[in-house]
Every structure is written in C-alpha cells, then in structure tokens.
Amino acid sequence: MTATTTEGTSPLSHLSQEQLDALGRELDAIKDRVFAELGSRDRRYIESMIAMQRRLAVMGRVLLLASRYRPAWVAGTATLSMAKILENMEIGHNVLHGQWDWMNDPQINSSTWDWDTASTAEAWKHSHNYVHHTFTNILGKDKDLGYEIMRIDPRQKWHPVYLLQPIYNLVLAAFFEWGVALHDLDFEAIRTGKKSKAQIKRELAGIREKAKSQIVKDYVAWPLLSGLAMAALDAALEAGRSRGGNGRKRRGLLGRRRRRGLSRVLEAALRGGAGAYRSTASADATANVVRNAWAYAIIFCGHFPDQTYTFSPEEVEDESRGGWYVRQLVGAANIEGSPLFHVASGNLGYQVEHHLFPDMPSTRYAEIAPQVKQVCERYGLPYNSGPFGQQLGMVQRTILRLAFPGGAPRPKPGPYRGESERPA
Amino acid sequence: MAERGAAPQVSPARRRALHAVRAFFSPLLPDDYLELIDPLWSTRELRGRIERIDEETADTVTVLIRPGYEWTGHRPGQYLRIGVVIDGVHHWRAYSLTSEPDRPDGCIGITPKLVDSGKVSPYLVRQARPGDLVRLGGVEGTFVLPEPAPSKLLFISAGSGITPIMSMLRSLHRAEAVRDVAHIHSARTASDVIFADRLREIDEAHSGYRLRLRLTGEEGRIAPSDLDGLCPDWRSRHAFLSGPGEMLDAMSEHWEGEGVAEMLRLERFQPTIGGDPGGGEGGTVRFAKSGLEAECDGATPILVGGEEAGAVLPFGCRMGICHTCVGKLCGGEVRDLRTGEVHGNEGEMIRTCVNAPEGPIEIAL
Numbered sequence: 207m208t209a210t211t212t213e214g215t216s217p218l219s220h221l222s223q224e225q226l227d228a229l230g231r232e233l234d235a236i237k238d239r240v241f242a243e244l245g246s247r248d249r250r251y252i253e254s255m256i257a258m259q260r261r262l263a264v265m266g267r268v269l270l271l272a273s274r275y276r277p278a279w280v281a282g283t284a285t286l287s288m289a290k291i292l293e294n295m296e297i298g299h300n301v302l303h304g305q306w307d308w309m310n311d312p313q314i315n316s317s318t319w320d321w322d323t324a325s326t327a328e329a330w331k332h333s334h335n336y337v338h339h340t341f342t343n344i345l346g347k348d349k350d351l352g353y354e355i356m357r358i359d360p361r362q363k364w365h366p367v368y369l370l371q372p373i374y375n376l377v378l379a380a381f382f383e384w385g386v387a388l389h390d391l392d393f394e395a396i397r398t399g400k401k402s403k404a405q406i407k408r409e410l411a412g413i414r415e416k417a418k419s420q421i422v423k424d425y426v427a428w429p430l431l432s433g434l435a436m437a438a439l440d441a442a443l444e445a446g447r448s449r450g451g452n453g454r455k456r457r458g459l460l461g462r463r464r465r466r467g468l469s470r471v472l473e474a475a476l477r478g479g480a481g482a483y484r485s486t487a488s489a490d491a492t493a494n495v496v497r498n499a500w501a502y503a504i505i506f507c508g509h510f511p512d513q514t515y516t517f518s519p520e521e522v523e524d525e526s527r528g529g530w531y532v533r534q535l536v537g538a539a540n541i542e543g544s545p546l547f548h549v550a551s552g553n554l555g556y557q558v559e560h561h562l563f564p565d566m567p568s569t570r571y572a573e574i575a576p577q578v579k580q581v582c583e584r585y586g587l588p589y590n591s592g593p594f595g596q597q598l599g600m601v602q603r604t605i606l607r608l609a610f611p612g613g614a615p616r617p618k619p620g621p622y623r624g625e626s627e628r629p630a
Numbered sequence: 631m632a633e634r635g636a637a638p639q640v641s642p643a644r645r646r647a648l649h650a651v652r653a654f655f656s657p658l659l660p661d662d663y664l665e666l667i668d669p670l671w672s673t674r675e676l677r678g679r680i681e682r683i684d685e686e687t688a689d690t691v692t693v694l695i696r697p698g699y700e701w702t703g704h705r706p707g708q709y710l711r712i713g714v715v716i717d718g719v720h721h722w723r724a725y726s727l728t729s730e731p732d733r734p735d736g737c738i739g740i741t742p743k744l745v746d747s748g749k750v751s752p753y754l755v756r757q758a759r760p761g762d763l764v765r766l767g768g769v770e771g772t773f774v775l776p777e778p779a780p781s782k783l784l785f786i787s788a789g790s791g792i793t794p795i796m797s798m799l800r801s802l803h804r805a806e807a808v809r810d811v812a813h814i815h816s817a818r819t820a821s822d823v824i825f826a827d828r829l830r831e832i833d834e835a836h837s838g839y840r841l842r843l844r845l846t847g848e849e850g851r852i853a854p855s856d857l858d859g860l861c862p863d864w865r866s867r868h869a870f871l872s873g874p875g876e877m878l879d880a881m882s883e884h885w886e887g888e889g890v891a892e893m894l895r896l897e898r899f900q901p902t903i904g905g906d907p908g909g910g911e912g913g914t915v916r917f918a919k920s921g922l923e924a925e926c927d928g929a930t931p932i933l934v935g936g937e938e939a940g941a942v943l944p945f946g947c948r949m950g951i952c953h954t955c956v957g958k959l960c961g962g963e964v965r966d967l968r969t970g971e972v973h974g975n976e977g978e979m980i981r982t983c984v985n986a987p988e989g990p991i992e993i994a995l
Binding site: 238241244245246247248249250257260261264267304307308309310311312313315317318320321322416419420422423426427428431565 | 632633634653654655656657658662663666674675715717718719720721940942944945
C-alpha cells in the first residue's frame with residue numbers, strides 16, 4: 207500500500223469546490239458518451255441474457271422432476287441456482303434500476319418488472335434505488351449500512367444485541383431475500399410514525415402476496431408436479447410387475463388377487479410421489495439458499511470492506527454534484543473477477559461504477575472502469591477494489607470485531623496511482 | 631410505462647389454461663416462456679410478422695403484416711399504431727390502414743412514405759424485411775366510411791393522403807358497392823402516384839368510379855374554385871378529404887362558405903403541434919426523478935426539451951394519442967400545443983409530447 211489515511215481525514219478534503227465541479231463534469235461526460243451510443247448491441251445482450259436465464263430455469267425445473275435420482279437432483283439444483291442468481295443479479299436488480307428503460311420496451315422496464323424474490327419491486331425500488339443510492343454510506347440515513355440490525359461501522363453505537371450478530375449474520379446470508387423484504391419496510395420509519403398505518407398495511411399485503419406466490423411455486427407447485435410424475439411412473443412399474451407375475455391366474459374384476467395388486471400399485475405410487483415431493487422441495491430450498499448466500503456475499507462486499515468510507519450527515523451538508531460523485535466513489539468497493547464472475551454478480555463487482563451511474567446498463571461498467579480509474583488518479587482519489595476472497599474476508603472480520611464494543615476504523619488505501627503500484 | 635400492443639383476441643379456453651398454470655411461473659407469466667418459442671404467441675400484446683413488402687413508388691412501400699391472432703377488424707379509413715424496434719429502442723407511430731378489414735388471407739397493410747428526417751419511416755421503407763416482428767397497437771380514428779356507405783361519394787386526396795381513402799375504396803370494391811364515386815387525386819408526377827395500378831384496376835372494373843388524376847407538377851395544385859369544373863355536383867356528395875394541412879384548410883373553408891359543411895369529413899395526419907413560438911412563453915422544466923432541468927421555448931414540447939437535456943423519458947406516439955408519456959405535474963402550468971389552451975392543476979397527468987411549459991414547471995418524471 208502506498209499511503210494510508212485515517213477515517214478522520216475526509217478523502218475529498220484536498221479537493222476545492224472548483225475541482226469537485228470539474229470532476230462532476232468529467233464523470234457526466236463519461237455517462238453521456240455511453241448513453242449516446244446505446245443501441246442494438248445492448249438490446250441484444252439483455253434479451254439473450256433473459257432468454258438464457260429462462261431456458262436455464264426450465265431446464266432446472268425439468269431435471270428436478272426426477273430429483274429423487276441423485277444426479278438429477280445435483281444437476282437440477284445447480285441449474286436452478288444459476289437461473290435464480292442470474293434472475294436476481296444481472297437481470298432483476300439492473301432492470302429495476304431502470305438500466306434498460308431507454309429501450310422504451312413495455313416488458314423490460316423498471317415500471318413493469320417483477321423479480322423472483324420476496325421483496326415487492328415497488329418497496330425495493332424505494333429502499334434501494336432511492337434511499338440507498340441517494341444517501342449512500344451516510345450514517346443514520348443509508349439504511350443499508352448494516353441493514354439496521356448489524357454494526358459494521360465503528361461509529362455506530364454498540365448495543366449488547368450485537369453480540370449475536372455473528373450468528374444472525376449467517377442466518378441472514380441463508381435467508382437474504384426475506385431479510386431484504388422486511389428491511390424494505392423501513393422499521394425506523396414505522397417506529398417514528400413517518401409511515402401511515404394504511405401504507406404499512408399496503409406494504410405488508412404486498413409482501414404477503416409475494417411470499418405466498420414464492421412459497422407456492424417452490425414448495426408446492428413444482429414438488430407436487432414432480433411427485434405426481436414419479437407416482438405415475440412407480441404405479442406403472444408396479445402394475446407391470448404384478449401383471450407379469452399374475453398373468454395366468456386372473457380372476458374377476460374384484461378378485462382378491464386383483465385387489466391386492468391394486469393396493470400394491472397405490473402404495474408404490476404414494477411412496478414414490480411423496481419421496482419425489484420431498485426431494486424436489488429440498489432441491490428448491492437449496493437453490494434458494496445458494497442464491498441468497500451469493501447475493502448476500504456480493505452485496506456485503508459492495509460497501510462493507512475496509513477500504514470504503516462512511517460519512518456523517520454533517521460531512522455531506524450542502525454537497526455538490528461533484529461531492530455526491532466522490533462519496534459514491536469512495537463509499538463503494540469493487541470485486542475483481544472473471545467475466546463469468548461479473549455476469550453472475552450482476553456486474554456488481556463494478557460497484558464503484560454502478561454507484562456513480564446506477565441507471566447505466568451493467569454491461570458498460572467494464573468498459574468505463576479504466577476511465578473512472580483515470581479520474582481517480584488525476585484527482586488523487588482512491589479506487590477501491592480487491593479479489594473476492596479478500597473482500598469477503600474483510601467484511602466477516604468487521605462483523606465479528608464490531609459485535610463487541612469499541613473498534614477503530616480500518617486503515618484506508620491512499621489515492622489510486624495506476625496499475626503498477628496497486629497493492630497485491 | 632412504455633406503450634405496448636393491443637390486447638389480442640385470445641380464446642377464453644386458452645386464457646383459462648394459461649391462468650391455471652401461473653403458479654409455476656410466478657412472478658413471470660407462462661407467456662414469458664412461450665414467447666421464447668414464438669414471440670407471436672404473446673397473449674399480453676398483439677404482435678405481427680411482416681409477410682411482404684411491395685414497392686409502390688420510389689419512396690413508398692406497402693407493408694403487409696400477418697397478426698399473431700385473428701385480426702379484430704377496423705373500419706376503412708382508420709389508422710393503426712405500430713411499434714418497431716430501431717437501434718434497440720421501441721418506437722411507435724400511427725399509419726392509416728390501407729387494406730380492407732376483411733382480407734381473406736387475414737393480413738393487414740400499411741403504406742408508409744419515406745420521411746427523410748423521420749425515424750420509423752426510413753426503417754419501414756428501407757430496412758424492414760419479411761419475417762421482421764412488429765407490435766400492433768390500437769386502431770383509432772373517426773375518419774371512416776359510414777355504414778351503410780352513402781351512394782354518392784367524393785374522395786379528394788393528395789400525396790400519401792390517399793392511404794385511408796385506399797382502404798375505403800378497397801372495402802367498397804370487395805362489397806361490390808362502388809356505385810357513384812368521384813375521386814380527385816393529386817400527386818406531383820405520374821411516378822409519385824401511390825396505388826396507381828390498383829386505382830386503374832378499380833377504374834376499369836367499375837363504371838360507377840371516376841378517377842380524376844391531377845399532376846400538380848404540370849397542372850398546379852387543386853384549388854376550391856376548381857371543384858365546380860371537376861365535379862359539378864360536389865355539394866350533394868358525401869366528401870372525404872385527406873391530404874396536407876393547407877389543402878384541408880382551404881377546402882373546409884369552401885364547404886363552410888357554401889353551407890354544406892355537414893357533407894365533409896377530413897383527415898389530418900399530424901395534429902398541428904408547435905410551429906408558432908410566439909404562442910406561448912415557454913419555461914424551465916424540472917424533472918423530479920432525474921433532477922435534470924430543461925429549457926423549452928413556447929413551441930417545444932416538454933418531452934423534446936427533456937430529451938435534449940439528456941433525460942430518459944417514456945414516449946409513444948409523440949402526437950398526444952397514446953398517453954405513454956404522461957407525467958404528474960407537481961407545479962406550474964402548461965400550454966397544449968394543439969389548442970393553445972393553458973391548463974395545469976397540481977397532480978394533473980400531463981402528456982409531455984403535446985404540452986409546453988408556460989412558465990417554470992416541475993413534473994414527476
């Protein structure tokens with residue numbers, strides 16, 4: 207590392223208002239250039255991404271009809287997990303940000319899209335697009351800073367309940383979608399009476415509706431279909447077996463042997479059906495947990511690694527557009543990875559670029575990253591980035607440490623000085 | 631919300647079946663998966679595939695479209711909103727249907743003329759190919775043949791203004807109802823006459839049809855005073871007029887002057903938007919969502935001003951029909967560019983494509 211600063215010095219204190227304004231203009235220009243050339247290529251990308259995701263989902267569901275066979279369970283669960291990850295990250299999150307609204311498409315549009323998670327699109331657009339992306343990393347204002355249940359910044363006041371945070375951290379990872387759905391309700395607004403009873407009621411009804419259809423799909427409809435298919439298969443097999451054995455001594459329609467045969471067939475169908483139901487439900491649950499844990503990991507790595515800065519409300523008073531850009535720049539951290547990693551993480555590995563331009567199509571972040579780095583270099587600002595393992599490790603260390611009282615801000619990397627001097 | 635196609639005519643059984651299996655696909659619909667197989671199967675919006683493109687003149691083509699579901703029909707003279715994707719962006723425009731409502735092959739036709747500065751017509755005339763997908767919106771328009779058709783008719787058309795008249799003629803032709811039709815059509819030169827062959831065929835097939843072709847390059851534009859010579863009994867005919875604004879204005883004044891205004895119907899292609907910057911004072915528009923601000927003069931719609939300032943705004947027809955572009959007015963007043971009327975209550979939904987700010991305004995877009 208070339209230089210470190212402490213939390214006390216603001217990363218933008220060395221910039222004059224004129225410099226901040228110039229920086230704002232430069233970043234605006236990057237955005238304008240990209241938006242001016244959006245076209246068929248971008249449309250083809252999102253359309254084929256959506257088509258591929260839906261094909262994966264169908265493939266996973268079909269494989270899981272036979273989920274009682276181990277290889278089908280493994281292949282089906284993996285395929286469905288991947289489909290769910292793409293649906294939430296590269297598609298859902300980004301469409302709901304309005305990244306594809308420029309296409310004027312009635313379906314791929316933030317105003318009509320809904321996603322495969324417990325949050326309603328409406329509530330999430332408010333808590334995420336508006337609250338989090340506007341007040342990013344401002345203590346007390348950005349509700350995503352610890353999600354109101356965790357202490358992830360030493361400036362947050364300690365409370366004994368945080369002793370449990372290493373445990374509910376894991377629970378949150380596994381059930382992330384439900385955590386996010388509840389978080390969207392904004393408990394502070396409810397406590398302080400900022401939300402009307404009618405609004406709370408409406409939002410709860412929205413979550414209930416969403417939760418119901420999510421549960422019915424994954425734990426009733428598809429398991430039931432797989433159960434019925436396997437019950438039919440087992441019944442046919444059993445009937446074939448008993449017909450083969452009793453072929454010669456057939457009696458009347460309700461003969462004793464015949465009756466015994468029928469009950470054996472029914473029993474086989476029931477056993478097979480129930481087993482298939484259970485294995486498909488377990489596969490769906492696994493896919494949901496995989497998706498949840500992945501989303502949790504990517505999102506926690508976005509703002510909670512050591513390199514990121516947080517701000518007090520006083521620090522951002524009278525903030526200019528340039529100041530807003532800098533706060534986004536230093537409040538987020540990138541994750542380095544392969545192109546496949548970036549697609550699977552919805553390009554949130556480019557968290558910095560995403561926070562500068564939340565409504566720019568995600569595929570363009572990789573293209574503008576070098577330009578953003580250049581801006582950082584010229585204005586003496588950090589460009590936060592690191593490999594996935596390192597970033598996630600830092601986040602977990604912070605969660606463990608800050609469960610206990612005290613804790614000091616972690617050292618920050620200094621201004622970005624180009625590729626050569628980057629810490630290993 | 632972005633504009634989408636009309637609701638297609640789907641059989642109730644199919645709708646029920648799709649509804650019954652919804653639970654498997656939530657939060658999507660079975661449609662979202664079926665569209666992967668064939669986009670025409672969408673039960674959410676009517677789509678069509680381009681079947682054939684025929685050149686009519688050097689800059690005009692007829693695009694024949696096969697709708698994904700049975701065509702619900704239209705009245706001859708009406709126009710269709712059609713959506714196409716150009717450079718990744720959905721664009722919607724209205725075109726007169728030039729086909730009759732009950733073509734035996736189930737297809738529908740539009741006949742766009744190239745507008746060089748346009749967006750959609752260059753695509754339809756120069757780039758579109760058979761097999762391309764289009765979205766089919768609502769059928770609208772009150773410039774239609776009455777039912778039953780009056781026995782004495784007068785059609786006056788100029789240039790591409792012939793398109794709605796063509797649907798009327800074809801419909802009369804198919805119904806064997808061409809009894810007494812006088813048709814005066816103007817075009818600059820003989821090669822600019824859209825549907826020239828078709829008109830000649832109808833002329834030959836029906837003794838009750840009289841076509842008077844006026845080549846304005848040689849004979850000059852038609853004036854109201856020419857009418858007595860061209861069609862002496864014009865006052866007693868149900869007249870249908872379709873063409874450029876000046877012609878419509880001059881003719882409708884003439885009909886009024888002669889006291890027979892009730893015999894005249896006319897089709898204006900484009901509502902008169904803007905063109906008169908002196909009309910309104912204009913103002914600054916603040917877009918609440920993006921925080922962007924745009925300056926509009928008294929003739930610039932909010933939508934255009936916003937787009938020029940870099941805002942991504944919803945839009946559809948850009949002529950005040952489809953309500954795709956609406957945004958809630960948070961403060962200030964606007965001027966309707968079609969009527970000049972100034973209006974605006976807080977909370978009113980404003981069509982940004984046909985309204986200009988009248989003083990500073992804020993809109994929730």
